Amino acid sequence: MTIALKQIDDYRWEIPQTGDMRVPGIVYASSSLLTAEDSQEAFTQVANVATLPGIIKASMAMPDMHWGYGFPIGGVAAFDWESGIISPGGVGYDINCGVRLAGTSLTESEVRPKLEALVNALYQNIPCGVGSTGSVKLSASDEKQVLKTGSQWAVRQGLGEEADLDHTEDGGCLPDADPSEISERALDRGRKQLGTLGSGNHFLEIGVVDAIFDQDTARGFGLFEGQVTVMLHSGSRGLGYQVCDDYLALMNKLSHKLEFRLADRQLACAMIGSEEGMSYFRAMSCAANYAWANRQVLMHHSKRIIENILGIGPKNLGFRLIYDVCHNIAKKEVHEISGKTQTVCVHRKGATRSFPPGHPSLLGNYRQIGQPVIVPGDMGTASYVLVGTEKAMVETFGSTCHGAGRVLSRTAAKKASKGRSIHRELEDKGILVRWTGRSTLSEEMPDAYKDVSQVVDAVHGAGISRKVARLRPIAVVKG
Amino acid sequence: MIYRRIDPTADCGIQVFGKDLKGLFENAGLALFDLIADVSLVKPGFEYPVQVTGSDWADLMVNWLRELLHFWSGKELIVKKIKVIEIYEYQLSARISVGAFDAAKHRLNHEIKAVTYHRIQVTNTPIGWEAIVILDV
Numbered sequence: 001m002t003i004a005l006k007q008i009d010d011y012r013w014e015i016p017q018t019g020d021m022r023v024p025g026i027v028y029a030s031s032s033l034l035t036a037e038d039s040q041e042a043f044t045q046v047a048n049v050a051t052l053p054g055i056i057k058a059s060m061a062m063p064d065m066h067w068g069y070g071f072p073i074g075g076v077a078a079f080d081w082e083s084g085i086i087s088p089g090g091v092g093y094d095i096n097c098g099v100r101l102a103g104t105s106l107t108e109s110e111v112r113p114k115l116e117a118l119v120n121a122l123y124q125n126i127p128c129g130v131g132s133t134g135s136v137k138l139s140a141s142d143e144k145q146v147l148k149t150g151s152q153w154a155v156r157q158g159l160g161e162e163a164d165l166d167h168t169e170d171g172g173c174l175p176d177a178d179p180s181e182i183s184e185r186a187l188d189r190g191r192k193q194l195g196t197l198g199s200g201n202h203f204l205e206i207g208v209v210d211a212i213f214d215q216d217t218a219r220g221f222g223l224f225e226g227q228v229t230v231m232l233h234s235g236s237r238g239l240g241y242q243v244c245d246d247y248l249a250l251m252n253k254l255s256h257k258l259e260f261r262l263a264d265r266q267l268a269c270a271m272i273g274s275e276e277g278m279s280y281f282r283a284m285s286c287a288a289n290y291a292w293a294n295r296q297v298l299m300h301h302s303k304r305i306i307e308n309i310l311g312i313g314p315k316n317l318g319f320r321l322i323y324d325v326c327h328n329i330a331k332k333e334v335h336e337i338s339g340k341t342q343t344v345c346v347h348r349k350g351a352t353r354s355f356p357p358g359h360p361s362l363l364g365n366y367r368q369i370g371q372p373v374i375v376p377g378d379m380g381t382a383s384y385v386l387v388g389t390e391k392a393m394v395e396t397f398g399s400t401c402h403g404a405g406r407v408l409s410r411t412a413a414k415k416a417s418k419g420r421s422i423h424r425e426l427e428d429k430g431i432l433v434r435w436t437g438r439s440t441l442s443e444e445m446p447d448a449y450k451d452v453s454q455v456v457d458a459v460h461g462a463g464i465s466r467k468v469a470r471l472r473p474i475a476v477v478k479g
Numbered sequence: 480m481i482y483r484r485i486d487p488t489a490d491c492g493i494q495v496f497g498k499d500l501k502g503l504f505e506n507a508g509l510a511l512f513d514l515i516a517d518v519s520l521v522k523p524g525f526e527y528p529v530q531v532t533g534s535d536w537a538d539l540m541v542n543w544l545r546e547l548l549h550f551w552s553g554k555e556l557i558v559k560k561i562k563v564i565e566i567y568e569y570q571l572s573a574r575i576s577v578g579a580f581d582a583a584k585h586r587l588n589h590e591i592k593a594v595t596y597h598r599i600q601v602t603n604t605p606i607g608w609e610a611i612v613i614l615d616v
Contacts, residue, residue: 069597069613069615070596070597093615130590188553189552189553199590200590238552238553241552241592242552244593245593249541249542252534252538252596253534255534265537265538265596265599266595266597409486410490410491410616437590438587
């Protein structure tokens with residue numbers, strides 16, 4: 001069945017409530033973004049999510065949406081904490097996959113002469129690619145501390161600064177984490193992989209701030225034009241995958257307990273208050289904390305490598321964390337719905353939190369400025385820093401987009417890149433790339449993604465976050 | 480042909496064939512590892528028993544491939560041979576032989592990260608059994 005969208009305004013489209021849908025679907029996009037071939041499959045998934053119990057207001061999708069497993073990627077859905085469900089498919093396999101951005105006090109001309117040495121050193125010293133193991137070897141009891149305390153664990157080990165915690169979503173730790181809800185298999189995988197980037201679309205990137213759209217906010221975030229930045233994209237590695245898979249299996253096994261029909265097995269879920277619902281929430285929180293610790297470790301090592309190669313000390317490098325966001329997560333949050341405050345479970349799968357100035361969850365100086373939203377683009381174009389808005393609180397449970405969003409499947413991208421040297425094309429643009437996987441570069445080439453600027457213009461236009469700065473990549477390490 | 484790729488609409492999908500259920504499940508497991516690495520170069524090492532259950536054939540297929548994938552993602556072992564000993568509604572027992580993956584000698588083809596329920600299908604056809612499985616890469 002083809003789903004026809006009803007235009008609400010320039011940036012919102014409704015999927016009308018039909019059949020088993022409990023609420024309508026709302027797709028955020030500009031008309032030019034709605035031409036991707038696989039959109040129909042994603043629309044069906046938005047409609048499927050709308051059938052789940054306890055869903056509030058609407059099943060939403062951000063402009064970088066594309067089809068995923070169960071929930072679409074770019075999906076946002078909030079469920080009532082008392083009467084709603086929680087779903088591993090609404091979070092994704094890579095729990096707390098996210099992005100972290102740091103600023104330096106250097107400009108491009110100070111880094112360019114040593115850029116090749118720098119990208120080589122990062123590539124050689126940051127474990128990446130399939131099967132890589134980390135620089136941090138964890139004992140079983142250390143691992144439990146990582147799962148319970150996230151970024152705090154890393155900072156206590158001297159892998160970062162206390163100030164980093166204020167500049168990490170939720171301080172880099174979800175409080176409900178309980179390692180006893182994690183399987184031996186997940187623990188096993190987690191012990192070996194802390195401090196590894198991973199493969200696929202995960203990356204480490206040196207960039208330059210090449211446009212500022214909002215001077216005051218940029219200054220508040222510590223960004224200035226021409227500034228060299230470091231961004232990394234990684235998640236909870238094998239541990240997160242195992243947690244997702246374990247709970248998908250469990251919830252499928254128990255799906256007969258649900259009093260409704262699942263539109264898709266990958267939407268397997270449990271009532272939040274049920275034993276298995278709470279177990280998943282606690283296990284997912286552990287994986288989220290692991291991911292924050294992982295990014296904290298990775299960023300700290302990157303900083304050391306940069307100091308080494310450039311031959312400068314911490315003072316001259318001026319390295320500081322701007323922010324760390326997660327974009328695959330389910331959160332317990334309080335939102336105002338029809339004038340009343342309500343505790344909800346917000347699923348953001350390929351979507352980023354976008355909290356406005358004044359929100360009590362924001363720490364340090366960001367309480368006044370608003371939350372930085374980091375939106376990485378493909379490796380040849382640009383990335384953006386946005387700021388959260390009040391309108392996001394009103395419309396999208398404080399959520400916005402997470403990246404460019406795929407338009408080509410990995411196989412299609414590989415086909416489209418035949419006969420081309422993606423690495424040379426990027427080098428011609430002044431971007432140095434190092435990678436491990438045989439097909440990583442073609443699968444991740446710029447043409448495989450939507451134009452991130454169009455995605456960002458759509459969320460800016462819709463008012464669910466506001467443009468602050470644009471970054472241009474100059475060196476990329478891919479897993 | 481024991482399987483073919485059906486990628487256009489998915490990142491990595493396979494359509495697997497078998498003359499009976501035993502054959503289908505064996506071939507699905509072999510297809511999974513054929514996608515991961517060049518299995519012929521891997522030396523066989525140990526044998527393991529594997530037992531899985533499911534709520535129907537499709538669920539059994541996902542659980543079976545999940546269990547096999549764990550040999551790779553959890554232990555870096557490549558499954559080389561599979562013998563399904565017994566299969567009935569809805570459980571199976573099998574013996575598999577595995578070999579260690581050596582990054583210096585063996586080429587990795589695809590990093591299969593998970594076996595999904597997306598579009599999962601196990602069907603009885605006039606000429607045997609067939610399954611569609613979408614793998615997360």
